[in-house]
Amino acid sequence: MISGTVSVLIVDDSAVVRQVLSARLRSKPGIEVIGAVPDPIFAMEHMNRAWPDVIVLDIEMPRMDGLTFLRKIMETRPTPVVICSTLTRRGAETTMEALAAGAVTAIAKPATGLKKFMEDDAGDIVAAVRAAAASRVSRLRQTERVPVPVPAQGGAAPIMPVADVGRIVAVGVSTGGTQALATVLPALSRACPGVVVVQHMPEKFTSAFAERLDGMCQVRVKEAEHGDPVLTGQVLIAPGGQHMEVNRTGEQYRVRVFGGPPVNRHCPSVDVLFRSVAKTAGRNATGVIMTGMGDDGARGLLEMRRAGAYTVAQDEATCVVHGMPREAVLLGAVDREAPLGSLAEVIHRG
The missing domain is CATH 3.40.50.2300 (Response regulator)
Incomplete structure (x- = not known):
């Protein structure tokens, strides 16, 4: 620094x-x-x-x-x-x-x-x-070896609507996030709850990023499209240049992808995602804020916590930039701080 x-x-x-x-x-x-x-x-x-x-x-x-x-x-x-x-x-x-x-x-x-x-x-x-x-x-430059969680019943779990298991995980990340996600997501099994991610990244870059991660992971990783269902064993990454929200349709969560002005200087914005998850999923959600500069996501994570969600921030020792997690901690938005090597377990448990 x-x-x-x-x-x-x-x-x-x-x-x-x-x-x-x-x-x-x-x-x-x-x-x-x-x-x-x-x-x-x-x-x-x-x-x-x-x-x-x-x-x-x-x-x-x-x-x-x-x-x-x-x-x-x-x-x-x-x-x-x-x-x-x-x-x-x-x-x-x-x-x-x-x-x-x-x-x-x-x-x-x-x-x-x-x-x-x-x-x-x-x-x-x-x-x-x-x-x-x-x-x-x-x-x-650090690559953490994180054990891959094994489903309780053994074997790979089928991809299914996350509403059936009642959990959803929302992740917000910025500077240093591409490497952090490349450590965390490959450690997830297909039994993990559905995951929705905002990574601050330019338009068109998120598609290549999602494809790269998909080749590294047991879970399916894809750039989100409007109307995509949130499924167990799947990670949806918000497309660069568009916001992403989570809505509930009947017994299923689906994402809404839409254009709009930047929020906290970012499009997609972590706050936009977190606020929608707070409103839609409440106590059935987990929020994770990771490495990044600025304060995008801090207020949204606070809304998630107030709605009953479990909220986690990456700790300073393992962040490339501790800005976003630090702001969330200062706001009182965080239940727990955890190192990068523990975040796969946090996500897997939902």
Whole structure:
């Protein structure tokens, strides 16, 4: 975690991105841009003279791609990295690889209209840099071995409407969450209650993220679609750029996916999900708030607790960024704090 002025190195082959992003970051207090270079070869030369606190890194560049450069950094001197990737399917898949390799967070840039994007979305980029500066990169390098819970009857449980077992688990997570979920979700068996997740992530990235997790897990993991039922042994991840709520139709929970303005600067918002679960499921729900910067989800988790839900926050020792869990604890929204390695058990028990 970095205190004081944050030094930033921008590595992007677009001169427009380097120019506009440098100007935007330099205009913010507490941020110093110490360099803006077109590829990783120039970056390494620059870093031999002055090592940055945070690197903003493009993926597709000449001479050396960003993913290869990222892996070199993480092997030699782990440093907070913000991935700046194109808003395409290929860009999303590569970004997932970068996050798995140790990048803290990602921002998406369009293939066209870069200057306008950088000017209009400067706040998101600055927030990403600040989140990276506040992160504990060492937490991204740790892989916890968590035992997979076994159903009481033995064997895999069939996928079924969660209303039949009466439980639902809502999870909210942000910076550092892709790695945290990749630790927790593979430790779930198909007997676990239905899980709904908001992970702060750009549009189009959540589909690639869900597919990546699905290949790692016993449970089914998918990007949520409007009207999807909440099922045991299944995890629904809110699509980037859309909010997700849980409603009850008869004896079944279903998700509502819809567009809308950001809540707490985020779309999807954890608060939107948690508040709907508080209203719909009450004491039949468990709420889990995990690593992330800011306070999204804290108030919604408090509503869940007041409605009778069991609420858990990831503890500070295992968070990449403790912001969201800390805010929830300060609000009195949390029944228990637990390390990352215990969250699979929390979710499994519902």
